[in-house]
Amino acid sequence: MKYFEHRSLFSRAILILLSSSAIAVFSSSSHAQESVSLGDERTKQLQQLGLLLPDxxxxxxxxxxxxxxxxxxxxxxxxxxxxxxxxxxxxxxxxxxxxxxxxxxxxxxxxxxxxxxxxxxxxxxxxxxxxxxxxxxxxxxxxxxxxxxxxxxxxxxxxxxxxxxxxxxxxxxxxxxxxxxxxxxxxxxxxxxxxxxxxxxxxx
Known part of the structure; x- marks a missing residue:
């Protein structure tokens, strides 16, 4: 019985680690995507507004x-x-x-x-x-x-x-x-x- 309990705990630990990794990867990917989107939007606005601030x-x-x-x-x-x-x-x-x-x-x-x-x-x-x-x-x-x-x-x-x-x-x-x-x-x-x-x- 103890063998199965240890195995179950081990499996849960693996699942938690995998879930944490997935969340970290998703979060990192989400931040990267947001950064790219902001960069694209900034580039688009520069094309529309020009490089020089109006006086x-x-x-x-x-x-x-x-x-x-x-x-x-x-x-x-x-x-x-x-x-x-x-x-x-x-x-x-x-x-x-x-x-x-x-x-x-x-x-x-x-x-x-x-x-x-x-x-x-x-x-x-x-x-x-x-x-x-x-x-x-x-x-x-x-x-x-x-x-x-x-x-x-x-x-x-x-x-x-x-x-x-x-x-x-x-x-x-x-x-x-x-x-x-x-x-x-x-x-x-x-x-x-x-x-x-x-x-x-x-x-x-």
Missing amino acids: PAAIRASAEFEFAKPAADQDAERLEDIANEANTYSNLVTKITDEYNDYLRDNSRYDFVIEEVKKAPIVASLLSLDSEFKGIRNQAYLNLGVLALNDGRKMEAFLLFNDAFRLSVFDCADGADSCLRHQAEQHMKELLGVDGESYVHWKK
Whole structure:
């Protein structure tokens, strides 16, 4: 009987060792796979975003210089560069804000956590940057639409206006004159021959 008990204990020990080895191999394989996946994703993002980090000060200066010109005198190629650079910078800022948003969603039932996160000065700063550079991008699209329209490229103009329209904040809290969505919508309506007053803001 003791022989069988020892044999049974020995068999269990072997099974435990084999299981531990399998878990270790699986864990190692899983970490290796995760590392490869992260590396692939990083490579993909480098191909999409480029190797150089955009300089926000340079984007601001370039946008201010170009937007100050009359619409007909603005350079289409430069506007495209401004739109792309502003979009890239905004996307990089979003990589931080997304993590804050995920954390807030995960802790949505805990009001005290949400209040503490929202109090962090970085949150307002990130949101302000994101809004600023999205605004630069959208203004560039609107101006590109005007250039296309002046050249008689109506379909291209419509699509550029649509980019500015759909990517802008819909509610015009500061009024129609400073609202990119509203401006883009007027161009789109004119091209389509659509009449009717557009929405501005819920509190007039």
